[in-house]
Amino acid sequence: MSMAFVVTGLFLFSLLFGASTGKMAHVSAAALSGAASAVELCLSMVGSLCLWNGVMTVLERSSLGFYLGRALRVVLRRLFPKGGQDAETLTALSGNMSANLLGLGNAATPMGIRAATRMAAGCGGVASNELCRLVVLNTASVQLLPTTVAALRSAAGCQTPLDILPAVWLSSLISVAAGLSAAKLLERWVK
Amino acid sequence: MTDLSSWVIPLLLACISLWALREKINVYEALTDGAAEGLRILLRIFPHLLALLTAIAMFRASGGLDLLTQWLRPVLEAVGIPSETAALVLLRPFSGSGGLAIGSELIATYGPDSTIGRTAAVMLGCTETTFYTIAVYFGAAGIKKLRHTIPAALVADIAGFLAAAWCVKWMF
Numbered sequence: 001m002s003m004a005f006v007v008t009g010l011f012l013f014s015l016l017f018g019a020s021t022g023k024m025a026h027v028s029a030a031a032l033s034g035a036a037s038a039v040e041l042c043l044s045m046v047g048s049l050c051l052w053n054g055v056m057t058v059l060e061r062s063s064l065g066f067y068l069g070r071a072l073r074v075v076l077r078r079l080f081p082k083g084g085q086d087a088e089t090l091t092a093l094s095g096n097m098s099a100n101l102l103g104l105g106n107a108a109t110p111m112g113i114r115a116a117t118r119m120a121a122g123c124g125g126v127a128s129n130e131l132c133r134l135v136v137l138n139t140a141s142v143q144l145l146p147t148t149v150a151a152l153r154s155a156a157g158c159q160t161p162l163d164i165l166p167a168v169w170l171s172s173l174i175s176v177a178a179g180l181s182a183a184k185l186l187e188r189w190v191k
Numbered sequence: 192m193t194d195l196s197s198w199v200i201p202l203l204l205a206c207i208s209l210w211a212l213r214e215k216i217n218v219y220e221a222l223t224d225g226a227a228e229g230l231r232i233l234l235r236i237f238p239h240l241l242a243l244l245t246a247i248a249m250f251r252a253s254g255g256l257d258l259l260t261q262w263l264r265p266v267l268e269a270v271g272i273p274s275e276t277a278a279l280v281l282l283r284p285f286s287g288s289g290g291l292a293i294g295s296e297l298i299a300t301y302g303p304d305s306t307i308g309r310t311a312a313v314m315l316g317c318t319e320t321t322f323y324t325i326a327v328y329f330g331a332a333g334i335k336k337l338r339h340t341i342p343a344a345l346v347a348d349i350a351g352f353l354a355a356a357w358c359v360k361w362m363f
Binding site: 006007010011013014015016017018021023026027029030031033034035037038039041042045046049050051052053054055056057058059060061062063064106109112113116117119120123125126127131132134135136138139140141143146148149152153155156157158159160161162164165166167168170171172174175176177178179180181182183186187189190191 | 197199200203204207208210211214216218221222223224225226227228229230232233236237240241242243244245246247248249250251252253254255258282285286289291292294295298299302303304308309312313314315316317318319320321324325327328329331332333334335336337338339340342343344346347348349350351353354355358359362363
């Protein structure tokens with residue numbers, strides 16, 4: 001619903017600004033070229049997006065996916081001492097995190113929801129500290145290979161779409177660390 | 192740096208398929224299944240891209256985007272974020288496809304290897320659609336009282352935007 005306001009606002013402001021600056025011809029042409037550019041963008045992204053999704057699926061089905069999940073359990077037990085005691089919640093949590101790391105958002109969300117539902121049982125509709133932590137972890141995306149962004153860059157003619165990897169990893173870590181610290185600080189004040 | 196990163200893709204493809212093949216996994220089937228899933232992802236985001244890229248192109252042509260950027264310029268420049276990314280910073284927490292549309296505009300306009308293009312790419316890579324994720328998770332779990340979730344998640348977003356700008360400046 002919020003996007004309805006964003007789009008209507010953009011259309012309305014374009015009309016008003018276009019009228020006041022006398023650029024209506026440009027605005028009109030931009031409407032059609034903007035639509036065409038969406039088609040171009042998708043066509044130029046489809047190759048690398050599908051390729052990466054394929055590679056990540058191979059990873060997920062191999063033992064590498066299993067090792068990733070096992071390594072994550074060590075971290076997850078610390079982050080979720082209460083939820084982590086339940087074996088099924090822990091499985092869902094590690095599935096959620098490894099799918100996030102592999103950039104398979106479609107697989108990550110159902111497993112994350114499964115973990116959240118189990119952790120929310122008996123909370124009476126109030127988010128527990130661990131639930132907040134789970135959502136913060138999921139809103140701060142940590143990805144081994146940011147495949148959609150890489151596809152975007154290749155679509156724009158970039159020869160080395162993955163040269164931003166170290167920057168993405170470091171920024172993701174900083175973002176997650178900041179989010180988790182903020183949650184830790186705030187959980188004492190917000191009842 | 193550029194030399195090393197050109198090794199990443201060929202090396203990944205070769206090693207991963209070899210590893211999976213050794214475990215008797217049908218690499219070809221997994222690859223094509225994943226590719227089919229990629230096509231579904233694209234089909235799902237295309238309508239959003241169409242709507243938003245049209246609206247953003249109009250907004251840019253009318254001079255509105257320049258005005259918005261001008262307002263936010265002092266704030267963003269003060270903390271070291273390129274002011275051209277203002278619209279991305281504003282829209283990203285609310286809409287994944289909207290952030291993607293603006294990011295792709297920035298990358299196409301300024302070039303994927305420019306500071307602005309790289310910053311936009313790293314920003315997209317290190318943040319998520321915060322409000323959508325919160326709605327999905329807490330909606331499914333039946334949580335009504337969110338407590339400190341939104342401020343904490345927004346702190347993560349802001350830290351991600353800042354870190355993206357600083358990392359690109361420092362590494363390239």
